[in-house]
Amino acid sequence: MQEIAQLWTGATGLSTAHVADGCVRAGVAVRCGPAAVRSVSEDAPRLAGRCLPVRHCGSVDVLLEAMDRAHPGDVLVVDNQGRTGESCVGGLIVLEAKAAGLAGIVIWGLHRDTREVRRAGLPVFSLGSLSAGPARLDERRRSTFSSAEFGEHTVRTRDVVFGDEDGVVFVPGDHANEVLMHALQLRDAERSRATSIRFGTTLRQQVQFSAYQRARRTEPELTLDEHLARTGDAGSV
Incomplete structure (x- = not known):
């Protein structure tokens, strides 16, 4: 402890x-x-x-x-x-x-x-x-x-x-x-995303949000987490 x-x-x-x-x-x-x-x-x-x-x-x-x-x-x-x-x-x-x-x-x-x-x-x-x-x-x-x-x-x-x-x-x-190990990984992923936003890459760009929206037109039940898994993005949002 x-x-x-x-x-x-x-x-x-x-x-x-x-x-x-x-x-x-x-x-x-x-x-x-x-x-x-x-x-x-x-x-x-x-x-x-x-x-x-x-x-x-x-x-x-x-x-x-x-x-x-x-x-x-x-x-x-x-x-x-x-x-x-x-x-x-x-x-x-x-x-x-x-x-x-x-x-x-x-x-x-x-x-x-x-x-x-x-x-x-x-x-x-x-x-x-x-x-x-x-x-x-x-x-x-x-x-x-x-x-x-x-x-x-x-x-x-x-x-x-x-x-x-x-x-x-x-x-x-x-x-x-x-x-706690998961929490540390999530913290690091969140920091990385925040740094990217500050340097001009929006969160929508990072998660390929436009592609996610297009995919949902044919797969309405698709979740953002599933989309991230498909794209090989292990980060959190």
Whole structure:
């Protein structure tokens, strides 16, 4: 996992968009966090690590207990069922997570103490902020520490999460290396296309778009990806 995190943080220009497309190339389901989940920090720090799921019950004790189970570099994934009427992670928890060696926190819910969270320097992603914390205390589930719901997806301890300015993407840990290799290839292909555009060769010229349109007159079901494969173009668009 450490190698994956180092590759992610050190690979210039590699993004969650590339990771999502890498999932498609690897035949892995694309599991993006909801669009509203964004970095709390204004400079949107990059994030990668093994998921440490926890289901919030209304009290911080489950978050502290999850940290007791953590390995350095894990990312705390907090399931507060997307609630927007209460916050579930504050500045002290973020500082504690940093002290525990976690790589960051991703919240299906709200945070508070935004100034302190930013000062902590730990990547935190959430739906937004609210001053009020929980006024409830629910019973723990059997799955409190084994899984978390995040939007429409279920996240488990075997998953890896990546985060940047576009949000977060969850990838099965046993496919993470493969997905990242595809992501790097896609990044390189995208850079090549961008360079060609800057030097005067349009994207339409690069993909032989006129030929694609002509082919679709006789093959209406032909996709652009199929056209690119036929022309020997392994790049992405």
